[in-house]
Amino acid sequence: MVGSALNHLIMKSTCFTGTLFLLVGVWHVWSALLRYVSNPSLFRVRVWNPVPGFNGKLKYLELYVVVIGGFIDLCIELLYSTHLKFFVNGVLNPSHMNNFEHSGMLLMFFIFGLIALLSEKSRFVRLPDEALCLIASTAFCAEYLLFYFHSTTHKGLEGYYHILLVLLIGLCILSTVAGAILPTSFPVDVCSGIAITLQGLWFYQTAFTLYGPMMPDGCQLKDDMMVMCHSKDSEQQNTGVLTSGARMPSILKTRLFPGEK
Numbered sequence: 001m002v003g004s005a006l007n008h009l010i011m012k013s014t015c016f017t018g019t020l021f022l023l024v025g026v027w028h029v030w031s032a033l034l035r036y037v038s039n040p041s042l043f044r045v046r047v048w049n050p051v052p053g054f055n056g057k058l059k060y061l062e063l064y065v066v067v068i069g070g071f072i073d074l075c076i077e078l079l080y081s082t083h084l085k086f087f088v089n090g091v092l093n094p095s096h097m098n099n100f101e102h103s104g105m106l107l108m109f110f111i112f113g114l115i116a117l118l119s120e121k122s123r124f125v126r127l128p129d130e131a132l133c134l135i136a137s138t139a140f141c142a143e144y145l146l147f148y149f150h151s152t153t154h155k156g157l158e159g160y161y162h163i164l165l166v167l168l169i170g171l172c173i174l175s176t177v178a179g180a181i182l183p184t185s186f187p188v189d190v191c192s193g194i195a196i197t198l199q200g201l202w203f204y205q206t207a208f209t210l211y212g213p214m215m216p217d218g219c220q221l222k223d224d225m226m227v228m229c230h231s232k233d234s235e236q237q238n239t240g241v242l243t244s245g246a247r248m249p250s251i252l253k254t255r256l257f258p259g260e261k
Helices: 002-038 061-080 094-121 129-148 156-181 186-210 232-256
Strands: 219-221 227-229
Touching: 002 061, 002 186, 061 094, 094 129, 129 156, 156 186
Parallel strands: none
Antiparallel strands: 219 227
């Protein structure tokens, strides 16, 4: 019963994070396409995109999603999931190190959203899009470091999933830095949105496969927050899904263009 409740809590938290990334990513791709089609010669990379219409009332909706959503997710990780048990015997509670690390990542995105809002709404802090791209890249760098040097020993299923996440975060870093260097590049802007969208999909896939109803038979979430499989068959069942997903582009290319190598 406790394990089921824990799975459900982690799945909901992971889905919430994935929803934020997915919404921002899809909106970024759509806005980049719309701006480029409208006027290719004046196209510039934007780290965030205003919502048109509605008399400007929803202009900063994306930034509010980042700030408010990031703050809610931060509270879930830092306050709710830890039950306010931050310290044990004078040191950080080792059983909640994952929550502390996730909170640090979310704090960086929260700070980025605040800086972007201040840049737009304040006369004293006006930052160009190139500078905001670099600030966004620092948030992704923090996310990269936190997941790369994660306190949990990611083996088996979790290991495969976290390798994919680190690669996606690296793509986010490269695309946001490239946006500062190549501020008129349409492919760079679209790539950034796609990378963020893929991160959102990763969180959803992880939520349902590692902590939800799609978890393979023979695998379960332990008290130390690690997913363990009792047999190699259970582990191979899930890693096979990942391998197939990674190979899908090459499979489609072979089917569509059989003459190419």
